[in-house]
Amino acid sequence: MYRVLITDDLSTAGLKILQETPGVEVVNRSGKHTPEQVREFLQDVDGIIIRSATKLTPEILKDQLRLKVIVRAGVGVDNIDLPAATREGIVVMNTPAGNTTSTAEQAMALLLAMARNIGPAAASMKAGKWDRKSFTGTQLAGKTIAVVGLGRIGLTVARRCIAFEMKVLGYDPFLSEERARAEGIELYRDIDDLVGKCDFLTVHTPMTPETEGLINAARIAKMKKGVRLINGARGGIIDEKALFDAIQSGHVAGAALDVFVDEPPKDWGLAQLPQVLATPHLGASTDEAQELVAVEAAEIITGFLVRNEVRHAVNMAPITAAEMIDMQPYLDLGRRLGLFMSQFTKGGVRGVRLQFKGEAASKKTKLISNAFAAGLLSKALADNVNIVNADMLARERGIEIKEELSHEVGDFSTLISATIQTDDGESTAAGTIFGKQFLRLVRVDQFHLDAYLDGCLLLYKHIDKPGVIGFMGNICGKHEINIAHMALGRERNEPGGDAIAVLNLDNEPDDETLAEVSAHQAVTSVQLVKLPKAGEPLPWLVSR
Structure with missing residues (x-):
């Protein structure tokens, strides 16, 4: 019999699935508990479903020999220490599909309310004013919207915008051209080619080092005067200061924000601008979304325990x-x-x-x-x-x-x-x-070689002629960059053909160094690749 612990409120629909699954016993202890109590509860269960209230720290998870799986009824897993769970061999899964529709609908609600000035118009009515002239809006039909990030939620928003007769441009580095075409989306690979062509822009990417500040002052400056922005993804993807300044200057006509860098905001200046429609992170706050994530969580944990299924894992499956x-x-x-x-x-x-x-x-x-x-x-x-x-x-x-x-x-x-x-x-x-x-890199395109597959790699393609290798050595020496290893691949076994060199470097070259390398007349391309250090453990390693 597998025992599943519940420590946060879970909808009755989710509980029913657990209770009706043969071989599963529900241990329902929803409510407030101390960390010591949670640690004790976990010692005789196989899995746990939590929402946002329960915090699973390294101290709680350490030496939980029976615990096999944690399921978060929701998307964010900030309240679970993932490295600790992984070290203990515990699979962590979330429920990304359950709130897709509600989050997409929130983005559409923000889009519509901002375009038609619903918020200030409603506030005016409550103040006893009948003012039609001050709240003239803009229609969506015929306008162009840029959807930045075309995962589940981004695609769902895009489909709804198409239903509103909007032209949809999309940015996603991995969505295929064929899939975008089938969805009716004009796909862009370079976000800078996209931002100047839209009347509205909405972001739906995860928060990563690459997406933090993705919509920054420089990109906002490239947008049309009067553009409107929506963020229902994560605070900070749109640079808040840059957005504030652009609204104040009149370049951006308005913004609709459901998320902020700090929640609640430490600085309320942006949220309180009259051109900004702000809500307190309500994307998944619907009865339906809460029920769907509970049902999905119950299905995921029973599938794992009873049928060895692994769905929506955010760390490594146990082996x-x-x-x-x-x-x-x-x-x-x-x-x-x-x-x-x-x-x-x-x-x-x-x-x-x-x-x-x-x-x-x-x-x-x-x-x-x-x-x-x-x-x-x-x-x-x-x-x-x-x-x-x-x-x-x-x-x-x-x-x-x-x-x-x-x-x-x-x-x-x-x-x-x-x-x-x-x-x-x-x-x-x-x-x-x-x-x-x-580990060795033994081929790059048509070139065969023998390079270390770790650390900082500088690759440059060049014409195979005397002096190029010496030039590279001088450049690295000039900038105090130590070459740990060098590998050369040649198109043919005689000078004059194409070649590639891979340098394993002990320290990373700066832009000035790369520019000097690129300037050599025999060098045709330069690429810097950063890999983990030799022997660095896999991020998903499980020890049990």
């Missing part, structure tokens, strides 16, 4: 210690190849082909493929992309990952090769394992 010891270098190689390709390739990803040769073909290649996908997507998505959810996230963006297996041994006893089709063409990288732990 045995023996499997991990065997698979770790292959997972590491797959992830590093994905990280490499995410920085080396240009253009939107359309498809991926992974080839496993030799010993690699006899391993659990699906796990390796997921590790590759996690590396490929990690720069664009939230930090919780991992080998459990990476494949799903790729498929949602129209990226299909195909596997090809060959047990024949070629030049290497094991080889993993990744070929990515992008909007701009095709790129290939291949890696191998020397011994049991040394």
Whole structure:
């Protein structure tokens, strides 16, 4: 019998699913508890469903030998210490689908209310005023809206905007052209090409280092005068100070905000501007959303416990210690190849082909493929992309990952090769394992070489002629950059053809150094790739 603990209020629909699932016993202790009490409750249960009130800290999770799974009825997992859960071998899952419709509807409500001045008009009526002239708005039909981020919620918003006869432009680095076309969205890969073409802009990305301040002062300045902005995703994706200044100057006509950097705001200046419609993070605050996340949480935890299903995991699925010891270098190689390709390739990803040769073909290649996908997507998505959810996230963006297996041994006893089709063409990288732990990059496009697959990599393509390598050594010496290793790949075994060099550097070159390298007449391209240090553990490692 699997025991599931409930410590926060859960809708009756979710409780009913748990109670009616054979083999599951519900331990309902919803209410306020001390950390010591929660720790004690967890010692004899297999899983727990929480909302936002219960905090699962490292102290609570440490040595919980029976606990297998935590399910958050909602999207955010800020109240769960993910590294601690992972270290203890506990799978953490959330319910991203349950509040999609409610959050998208909130964005549409903000859009409509802002366009038609609903908030101030309603306040005027409550003040006993009949003032029609002050609240003239703008219609949505015929206008252009930019949707930044085309995941579940972004696509749902886009569909509703199309129903309102709006032209929809979209920005997403991973959604395929075919999927965007099928949805009726004009897709852009460069956000700077998008921002100047819209009357409205709404953001629906996760908060990551790459998306923080994504809509900044420079990009707002490129927008049309009179543009209106909506943020129902995460505070800080739109730079709040830049938005405040642009509204004050008259460049931005208005904004509708459901989220803020600080909640509640420490500085109420932006929220109190008359041109701003502000709500206190109500995106998922509907009866339906709360019931849906409860139902989804119950289905997820029973599926995991009873049928070994893993859905919407935000850390790593548990595998045995023996499997991990065997698979770790292959997972590491797959992830590093994905990280490499995410920085080396240009253009939107359309498809991926992974080839496993030799010993690699006899391993659990699906796990390796997921590790590759996690590396490929990690720069664009939230930090919780991992080998459990990476494949799903790729498929949602129209990226299909195909596997090809060959047990024949070629030049290497094991080889993993990744070929990515992008909007701009095709790129290939291949890696191998020397011994049991040394990872090597052995191919980049048509060039064969032997480079370390760790740390800071400087790649430059060039014409194979005397003096280029010496030039690079002088530049690095001039800027006090130490070259740890250098690998060279040549198109042919004689001078004059194309070549590529991969330098493993002990310290990262600055923009001035890269500019000097690019200025050499024989150098045709320069690319900096940042990978984990050698031996750095996988972020999803589980010890049980």
